[in-house]
Amino acid sequence: MAFRSTTGIIFLACLIVLASAAVPKNTKRKPANPPPRAVADPEKDAEITNSCPEDGFFADAEQCDKYYECRNGEIIEKLCPDGMVFNDYSPEEEKCDLPFNIDCSQRPKLQTPIPSLHCPRLNGYFSHEDPKECGKFYYCVDGKFNMITCPDGLVYNDKTGICTWPDEAKKKGCGAADVFDFDCPPVNETFGLTHPRYADPADCQFFYVCINGNTPRRSGCKLGQAFDDVSKKCEWARKVPECADWYKGQLTDAELDALENPPTVKPNSKRKSHRPKAKDVEIEE
Numbered sequence: 380m381a382f383r384s385t386t387g388i389i390f391l392a393c394l395i396v397l398a399s400a401a402v403p404k405n406t407k408r409k410p411a412n413p414p415p416r417a418v419a420d421p422e423k424d425a426e427i428t429n430s431c432p433e434d435g436f437f438a439d440a441e442q443c444d445k446y447y448e449c450r451n452g453e454i455i456e457k458l459c460p461d462g463m464v465f466n467d468y469s470p471e472e473e474k475c476d477l478p479f480n481i482d483c484s485q486r487p488k489l490q491t492p493i494p495s496l497h498c499p500r501l502n503g504y505f506s507h508e509d510p511k512e513c514g515k516f517y518y519c520v521d522g523k524f525n526m527i528t529c530p531d532g533l534v535y536n537d538k539t540g541i542c543t544w545p546d547e548a549k550k551k552g553c554g555a556a557d558v559f560d561f562d563c564p565p566v567n568e569t570f571g572l573t574h575p576r577y578a579d580p581a582d583c584q585f586f587y588v589c590i591n592g593n594t595p596r597r598s599g600c601k602l603g604q605a606f607d608d609v610s611k612k613c614e615w616a617r618k619v620p621e622c623a624d625w626y627k628g629q630l631t632d633a634e635l636d637a638l639e640n641p642p643t644v645k646p647n648s649k650r651k652s653h654r655p656k657a658k659d660v661e662i663e664e
């Protein structure tokens with residue numbers, strides 16, 4: 380592994396030399412300093428660059444979505460699909476990925492975008508055009524979009540491409556105060572460190588956790604339950620006086636009873652559910 384990546388770096392160094400050959404040398408010279416690197420022998424460089432160091436796939440030194448395939452000593456320049464970047468973890472793999480887990484800081488250039496409706500580039504996750512739509516975003520594949528909505532109370536974080544708490548997403552106009560119609564009541568520091576919980580005044584099923592006493596995060600109880608502001612826990616709605624009728628019109632008494640007393644599974648039935656876990660996003664066409 381170490382050997383391979385070293386070779387890759389040497390190869391890249393050669394590409395940089397090639398790329399900068401036509402460009403004037405560093406103009407901000409500091410003559411007092413020793414030369415930063417060994418002076419390259421131009422003939423030797425040409426020799427190395429004309430023949431690939433080994434077969435494989437190598438990242439471009441400047442452009443994150445550009446890479447090179449070396450095959451039988453020949454270099455073929457390639458581009459990832461628009462919106463994706465070259466994953467340079469192994470020269471044996473030709474792999475382009477969405478940019479979230481790939482460090483492009485050393486090769487920040489990208490191809491010219493090919494935009495389409497809701498998709499600034501052909502592929503990727505993109506924020507909603509309306510900055511007030513904090514929890515909506517688009518997933519684009521080949522320029523075709525799907526709008527995705529984060530679970531209630533979460534904000535789309537365009538740095539990570541996932542839904543997170545508003546205080547974590549740190550998105551302008553999408554802070555806890557903008558997303559929630561709730562202010563944490565002032566508390567002393569000691570009490571704040573217990574992350575106190577408060578019932579959502581507008582919805583019996585939900586409550587707010589005030590992180591460090593001051594940053595609200597909305598959380599919910601199971602269907603059929605309500606947050607009891609006295610015990611500070613989720614309880615079956617019938618046991619919470621101010622919420623006893625909360626599910627009327629939504630669930631029948633029989634349905635509520637079935638939620639509270641789920642039918643017992645026969646002990647000899649060993650069937651396992653292979654259904655995937657509920658995704659934490661809803662997909663809307």
Ligand SMILES: *[C@@H]1O[C@H](CO)[C@@H](O)[C@H](O)[C@H]1NC(C)=O
Nearest residue numbers: 565566567568569570571575
């Ligand atoms: C902080 O507030 C809590 C709850 O209101 C109270 O019980 C506690 O005595 C207070 N502590 C201090 C140090 O003021």
